[in-house]
Amino acid sequence: MVFQLESVSLRRGDKWLLQDINWQVEQGQHWVLFGLNGAGKTAILNLLNGYTFPTQGNMNVLGLEFGKTYLAERLRKQIGFVSYSLQEKIHPGDNAFEVVLSGAFASIGLYETPTDEMRKKAVGLLENLGCLVYANREYHTLSQGEKQRVLIARALMAEPKLLILDEPTNGLDFIAREQLLESIEKAAKEPAAPTIVYVTHHVEEILPVFNKTLLLKEGKVFSSGNTTDMISSDNLSRFFQIPVQVIWKSQRPLLSRAEEIEL
Numbered sequence: 011m012v013f014q015l016e017s018v019s020l021r022r023g024d025k026w027l028l029q030d031i032n033w034q035v036e037q038g039q040h041w042v043l044f045g046l047n048g049a050g051k052t053a054i055l056n057l058l059n060g061y062t063f064p065t066q067g068n069m070n071v072l073g074l075e076f077g078k079t080y081l082a083e084r085l086r087k088q089i090g091f092v093s094y095s096l097q098e099k100i101h102p103g104d105n106a107f108e109v110v111l112s113g114a115f116a117s118i119g120l121y122e123t124p125t126d127e128m129r130k131k132a133v134g135l136l137e138n139l140g141c142l143v144y145a146n147r148e149y150h151t152l153s154q155g156e157k158q159r160v161l162i163a164r165a166l167m168a169e170p171k172l173l174i175l176d177e178p179t180n181g182l183d184f185i186a187r188e189q190l191l192e193s194i195e196k197a198a199k200e201p202a203a204p205t206i207v208y209v210t211h212h213v214e215e216i217l218p219v220f221n222k223t224l225l226l227k228e229g230k231v232f233s234s235g236n237t238t239d240m241i242s243s244d245n246l247s248r249f250f251q252i253p254v255q256v257i258w259k260s261q262r263p264l265l266s267r268a269e270e271i272e273l
């Protein structure tokens with residue numbers, strides 16, 4: 011078991027951000043967490059990272075039970091987390107290689123001396139993610155797509171059991187997006203790959219390797235299960251409450267509006 015949420019609810023002030031979430035993620039699975047703006051995806055990620063505790067329900071992430079101790083520090087070292095907001099925290103002047111190396115210490119910035127083994131590993135990850143050519147470039151001079159690859163390599167440095175990719179294609183053009191998705195798919199297929207949770211509101215980004223999907227709507231689980239069952243014309247028409255059509259092509263779903271589907 012990688013993590014488990016049991017009847018988890020989260021309240022802020024008068025508002026329930028999440029209600030009765032049940033979600034069990036096992037090793038060997040790769041999940042998509044799909045939801046529209048404001049569905050509560052960030053709220054779930056904050057829980058998984060140990061930044062917040064549920065108001066109700068039980069949670070267990072990587073064997074750590076919530077509610078007993080402060081977990082954010084311990085989870086930070088075991089969960090690879092890639093988000094757009096992380097980009098802004100990277101120190102000016104750090105090059106791509108240093109950013110990747112910092113992942114070994116779960117720090118932003120390099121404060122400790124990396125071992126030769128760590129350096130070798132960082133080079134290997136830069137190579138796998140196609141970033142070796144710009145390893146010596148300052149991180150802030152890289153394009154969005156290049157930056158995201160470097161952050162994924164950084165996240166993999168600590169050999170996490172869980173890798174969370176929070177809307178990693180934000181701000182990418184079509185080509186850069188497809189290239190990044192290709193790298194993610196390759197990383198997911200590595201023998202020692204972590205379980206991946208891929209957070210998105212774009213159906214087209216769902217790769218064949220993401221065999222499970224949870225649809226989150228207004229803070230509740232709308233449905234969850236095998237991706238092919240979740241990402242269907244019927245299910246998504248109910249989810250969006252407008253008729254849509256899903257066409258699978260090369261094992262990737264394409265979404266469009268449908269005019270005449272009976273709900």
Ligand SMILES: Nc1ncnc2c1ncn2[C@@H]1O[C@H](COP(=O)(O)OP(=O)(O)OP(=O)(O)O)[C@@H](O)[C@H]1O
Nearest residue numbers: 022023025027045046047048049050051052053054
């Ligand atoms: N501290 C808070 N107090 C009250 N409401 C909040 C608080 N934090 C978030 N919300 C609300 O909870 C809802 C879920 O927010 P969340 O950021 O988790 O959504 P999201 O699925 O990540 O959306 P997006 O895709 O736009 O980032 C939103 O309506 C948001 O305004």
